Each structure stands twice: as C-alpha cells, then as structure tokens.
Amino acid sequence: MADIGGERPLSAWLRAAWGSPAEVRAVEVEGAIVRYRGWGLDQTDKPGLILAHGVLAHARWWDHIAPHFVGRYRVVAPDFTGMGDSGRRPAYSRAQYARELIAVARHAGLRDVASVAHSFGATPALHAAMIEPRLFQRVIAIDARVFHDHTGKELPRQEERSYATLDEALSRYRLIPPSAGVDPEILAYVARHSVLRGDDGRWKWKFDPATLVPNDRAGMVREMSFRRLPVDLIRGGASAFLTDEHIASFRRHMPACGDPVEVPMANHHVLLEQPVALLAAINGLLSRPHPEEEARPPSEAKRCQAFGRRSRVMPRLEHWNVRTFDLPATIAFYEDVVGLRSGHFPGRLGSGAWLYDDAGVPVVHVVRLDPLQRDREMARLAERLGELASTIDLEYAGSGVVDHVAFACDDLVGMRARIDQHGLPYRLAEFPHLGLVQILVNDPNGVTLELNFREAAAPSAQAAPA
Known part of the structure; x- marks a missing residue:
C-alpha cells in the first residue's frame, strides 16, 4: 500500500483496530482459568462469534480483526489454556479445548455462535460444534488440515526458555511454520503479547511447552468424521501447509463443507499475512447462511423469532434416557436398526452412551445398570431422584x-x-x-x-x- 499523508493505509487501519477497547473476562473450566477478550458484548440482541487461535498463539492475534465484526456480532477471542493469558494444566487435550470454547460461549452469554478458527484451533471448534449443535451454528476453518493422515507426531517439545531483556526475547520470536509475508507492525504486535516477565525478572514465552505433547487428536478426528457439520474452509493461496491433498481429505471427512475460499498472497498465517483480504473472505461467508444450517436444531432465540415471540417458547424435547442392563445390545440396536450413531460421551467408559442423529444432535442417552448390583443401582436412583424413585421398578x-x-x-x-x-x-x-x-x-x-x-x-x- 502506498503512503498517504505520511502514514500507510494499513498502519492507520491497524491503529484503529488495536485502539478499539476489548473487555477481558475469565471463566474457570475444570480447574483452570480461561481468559478471553470480548468486543460488543453489551449488544445482547446479536449472534455470537468466537475467534480461535492456532498452536502456541493467543487471542491477541485477532486484535486487528475482531473489532470489525462489532455491530453485527458479539465477538470473543479466548486464550486456550497453556497459551496466552489463560492458566496452565498438568496435561492438555483438544477435547479439553473444545470444552473451553463451549464454556466461554456460555459464560459470555452467546447464542447462534459462528466459530472462526485458525489451524490448530479448528479441531476443537469443530468438536464443540458437534457436541453442542444448538449453541454453535457453523464453523469457518482457516488453513487447517484437521483430517490429514496423522503419524502421532506433534511439534518438537520445547524447553521453557527465558531472556534477560524484552528486546532479546522479541528478537527470538519466530512463527511456525516460518513466514516472510507478515507486515512488521503486525509481527511486532503479536510478538510483544507473546511474552511476559517472570518473578525472577527474566522474560519468557507465555505458552506452556507441555501443550505440544501428543494427545487425543486422532480419537477426536474419528469421532467427527463424516458428520454433516456446517463448515467452510479458507486457505492461504501460497500456503505449503494446506495442500490440495489436505483439502480433499478435509472435504471427504466433512461432507457438508462448502467450496474452499482462497486468500491470495497468503501463506499459513493468513490472519497476519493478509488480514484485510481474510476479513473480506469471512464476511462473504457469514453474509449467507450455510446450507447445512437448515438442518441444525434451532436455538431458543431462533425459535422465539419463528413464533413471533419475545419471551421463552414452550419447552422442546431434547433427548430421552434409557436405563439398561445390556449396554452393548442397546447401542447396537439404535445404531444398526434405527440408524443413529454413538458419539462423544463425557461419562466414565462403559457407564453409558450418547446416540446422535444425522445432524449431530444427541437424542438418546443410555445408562448402564449393573445386573449384579440391583440394590446399589436402586439406591443411586433414590439418591438422585428422591421420592420420585419410589415409582421405579428395575425389574420392569x-x-x-x-x-x-x-x-x-x-x-x-x-x-x-x-x-x-x-x-x-x-x-x-x-x-x-x-x-x-x-x-x-x-x-x-x-x-x-x-x-x-x-x-x-x-x-x-x-x-x-x-
């Protein structure tokens, strides 16, 4: 861009966005603090937009993009635990990150949420949309190869490093994979917010090296594959990270994925390399409903709108629960005969199952009872239901x-x-x-x-x- 009046148009654009105030909030998720930045959160009549960052990055990668959605969305950008300003955990998993996105959306009071997720962030964003279809309406993945053949290797384990001065730390900042196409102002901004000063006075990176340890990605991918999730894919036009083969694999595993949108002159770090073009691409996708959104279960707000009501509509049937002494036979019946699919189940392995319909909505909850411990099972029901359990006969x-x-x-x-x-x-x-x-x-x-x-x-x- 040419200089105008001594200041580049891009510099003025960045300065205006970075000067837009963000509200910082925090929510505890399963023992760790998750911090997130928010814009336009007081506009409670607007749908939600979550911006998820990539590996070893942080929420402030979105600071120059997020403010441009205010007026149409309530926008949040969380730091995954172990990265940015969120807390750390003894161990990390992508399933945990999906639950963090869900917790942030609920804590911020979002509805009809669209997720825009870069690279690593796309897997938890898709998983969150799978297990909470009434909360998340669609996902836009940016240069993410979620379904590529996986050898089990993650990025090399990093040691915790520290530096005597801030300038020394910033001089060591590198993007993974490398990129020469990031504007120096943007690179300096994200680098400055990637470090903190420790109690010993030395500067260190905010990310926890333990986030790079191999985790549960492969299992999540199997669970999400071939579900009709409303997803779109944006790729960097010059990206060597996301190849045509990766795109074909993504679309094969996500049958409802729209045609990929290419951002010219961008490599993998699209939101840093071509932010204006990326903003235009995201706006173009969000300006029209995703075809698969029609099959998603409507949120309460949309149901109120459909009925022309401002208050709550009548309760809807969400799911039903079946108690069984034969868990495998029950799962097999609902899968093989009815055509449902068992999927994400947050309980203890072998204690039950969730069966999902073809829109990814959990509709049948199966709970296993131990046929050798009938008195104990009855006592558990009585503890949960109180006097309501008096009408239950486990033998019936x-x-x-x-x-x-x-x-x-x-x-x-x-x-x-x-x-x-x-x-x-x-x-x-x-x-x-x-x-x-x-x-x-x-x-x-x-x-x-x-x-x-x-x-x-x-x-x-x-x-x-x-």
Missing part, C-alpha cells in the same frame, strides 16, 4: 406409562431390511390420507419406538411375523 421392562418414542425417518425399505436382518418383530401401518407409514418396534429394553416415514410408498399394512 418396557415403555411403562410412556406409550412410545417417535422418530422421523427416511428409507422405509432400508429400515425394514435392517429390522428383518436382526429378526425383530414389528408392526407396519399405512395412513394414506396423512402420507404416512409407521413401523412399531421394541428396543432390547422393551421401549416401543414409532418410526415415521412420510410420503413413503409402502405395501398394505400388515403385521410382521413375531
């Missing part, structure tokens, strides 16, 4: 006073084939005047499911052999 199977639980389904022929394959009795009924075909089938615990197929062509209603 079936839907009880709940007649059935219903699913809206597709592929009547395929569903019948799966049920027949498992040798399950069922009843099928037609309601031509409603354009409806129903299948009634019991799960392994005797809970009756009503599987509804609308606009389906079906043979005459008949009972299948028991």
